[in-house]
Amino acid sequence: MDPxxxxxTDTGQGHSQWYIERFRRMAAEGADLAGxxxxxxxxxxxxxxxLDAGCGPxxxxxxxxxxxxxxxxVDADAELIAAAVEDxxxxxxxxxxxxxxxxxxxxxxxxxxxxxxxxxxLTFVAPxxxxxxxxxxxxxxxxxxxxxxxxxxxxGYELATFDRQAVGAGFVVEHRFATWxxxxxxxGGDYAVTVLRKPGP
Numbered sequence: 001m002d003p004x005x006x007x008x009t010d011t012g013q014g015h016s017q018w019y020i021e022r023f024r025r026m027a028a029e030g031a032d033l034a035g036x037x038x039x040x041x042x043x044x045x046x047x048x049x050x051l052d053a054g055c056g057p058x059x060x061x062x063x064x065x066x067x068x069x070x071x072x073x074v075d076a077d078a079e080l081i082a083a084a085v086e087d088x089x090x091x092x093x094x095x096x097x098x099x100x101x102x103x104x105x106x107x108x109x110x111x112x113x114x115x116x117x118x119x120x121x122l123t124f125v126a127p128x129x130x131x132x133x134x135x136x137x138x139x140x141x142x143x144x145x146x147x148x149x150x151x152x153x154x155x156g157y158e159l160a161t162f163d164r165q166a167v168g169a170g171f172v173v174e175h176r177f178a179t180w181x182x183x184x185x186x187x188g189g190d191y192a193v194t195v196l197r198k199p200g201p
Contacts, residue, residue, distance in 0.1 A: 016079040020057045024087070027059075035180040036118040037063030040148055043195070044069070048113035053098055053137055053147075054121030058084030058091065064116070065091045072108055074098060098125060099132035103140060111142045117149035118180075123157050130157065134169035143200020147171065150180060150193040159192055171196035 027033060037060050040050065048069050052061035055073030057080050065071045071091040075081050076098065084093040094106060098121075104110035115137050125133050137147055153159055163173050175195040176185040185192060 016077055020080065020083040023057060023059055033059050034063035036060045036116060036148075036150065037067065039180050039182070039193075040064060040114060040116050041067045041069070043146060043148070044114045049109060049111075051103075051112040051115040051137070051140055053101075053115050053117045053133075054119065054124070055084060055093065056080045056119055058088040058093060060116055060118050061091050061093075062088040072103065072112070074101060074103075098136060099129040101136040101140065110140065111145075112140050113142055113145055115141060115145070115147040117147060120151045120155065122149060122151050122162065123155035130162070131165045131168060134166055134171070138169045138171055138196075138198055141198045143198060145198045146174070147196040147198075148193065149196065150191065152191050154190055159194075162194070166194075166196050170198060172199055 023033065041064060044050065046068055050061070050064050050069050050071050052058070052064070052071055052073035055061050055075050056077075058073055061071040061073040061084070065088070073084055073091060073093040074096045075093075076095065078095045081093045081095045092108065094108065096106070117137065122130060122133065141147065151157065166173055173194060174197045177183060177193045178185045178189045178191060180193055
């Protein structure tokens with residue numbers, strides 16, 4: 001199995017910098033970039049500890065921090081993490097492979113109240129690594145903790161496969177929506193936002 005992420009193999013040279021500048025420009029223009037954060041904020045207690053899995057340049061995690069949560073962001077792309085550190089220095093951002101994630105070994109908190117997996121992250125991880133990514137995210141959640149994942153359904157990662165792998169990773173598939181602002185899901189939709197719950201006693 002190729003250990004490289006699809007972000008590495010499927011995007012061209014300079015893509016990470018283009019992505020960084022795109023969202024910096026949108027933020028400067030006043031675009032609403034906090035939709036994912038609003039949803040997660042509504043689902044967790046004030047002051048929660050949240051894992052931003054596949055955080056990119058920190059857009060979602062920064063919005064959660066502004067809402068009073070403690071955030072640790074993880075991404076495999078060092079260029080994106082450097083931008084997150086530069087633009088959002090009040091949170092912690094680290095370079096790590098989500099399929100082998102062990103934040104305690106990095107001196108960071110081991111257990112999180114919630115995880116957000118936004119921006120098509122699960123369609124950009126290394127092919128075949130999705131079950132490991134889901135297991136590692138689940139291993140970092142407290143009992144009854146939740147993970148909220150959103151991705152386009154036309155990028156080769158089928159929802160039925162995702163659901164099966166999420167259950168295999170120990171999650172319960174709790175809710176599904178068509179958008180981060182909770183429009184109803186309909187079979188065949190081109191984007192899905194799924195709420196996963198880690199069972200507990």
